[in-house]
Amino acid sequence: MISSATTNMLADCGAVTFAPNDVSAGALSMLATKFGFGTVANYTQFAELPKNRLTYFLVHGQLPDSAKQRIIHGLRGSDHVFRRFAPIVCFVTSGPRHQTVPLVQMGFDEVLFITDPVAEMSLKLNDQLQHELIYVDADHYFGPDRRRIERIDPNDPRRKPGGSPYKQIRVVRDPRMGITTMDVAH
Numbered sequence: 001m002i003s004s005a006t007t008n009m010l011a012d013c014g015a016v017t018f019a020p021n022d023v024s025a026g027a028l029s030m031l032a033t034k035f036g037f038g039t040v041a042n043y044t045q046f047a048e049l050p051k052n053r054l055t056y057f058l059v060h061g062q063l064p065d066s067a068k069q070r071i072i073h074g075l076r077g078s079d080h081v082f083r084r085f086a087p088i089v090c091f092v093t094s095g096p097r098h099q100t101v102p103l104v105q106m107g108f109d110e111v112l113f114i115t116d117p118v119a120e121m122s123l124k125l126n127d128q129l130q131h132e133l134i135y136v137d138a139d140h141y142f143g144p145d146r147r148r149i150e151r152i153d154p155n156d157p158r159r160k161p162g163g164s165p166y167k168q169i170r171v172v173r174d175p176r177m178g179i180t181t182m183d184v185a186h
């Protein structure tokens with residue numbers, strides 16, 4: 001059972017689905033409805049949705065990687081804060097957990113297995129709200145900090161020194177108050 005606090009917060013959000021076919025789109029829409037999103041729409045209805053409503057973008061894992069990357073780049077490249085910093089979630093059907101790593105590296109905020117319990121997935125979706133998240137703005141990447149999945153200590157000698165310049169941004173998403181961002185000094 002999904003907690004009422006989680007349901008209430010997701011009820012104040014919309015969900016837009018991207019899937020490779022009608023069957024997958026229907027299944028993803030039904031799942032989004034179970035989570036309790038206030039509105040659920042297919043990507044073809046995207047332009048009709050309110051721009052000032054926190055919207056989750058739910059992407060079916062069976063879409064080709066090139067399509068996933070276009071979705072991520074299109075949203076992250078937006079000038080509108082509700083699109084640029086929106087939660088983008090990939091749903092994979094099954095398989096080993098390590099398959100989520102390339103998807104996180106691609107820039108998804110979260111990767112969920114459709115076979116997991118709805119309540120567990122709902123909690124992970126809820127974690128995208130009212131918590132401080134770190135985004136990275138670098139020459140060739142903009143999105144959630146991908147280092148969140150690394151198991152190597154930041155001071156480990158295997159880490160390459162230097163790297164390219166980047167900026168960190170604190171992001172807090174609140175369905176009722178909007179999205180706030182703040183640059184982080186590092």
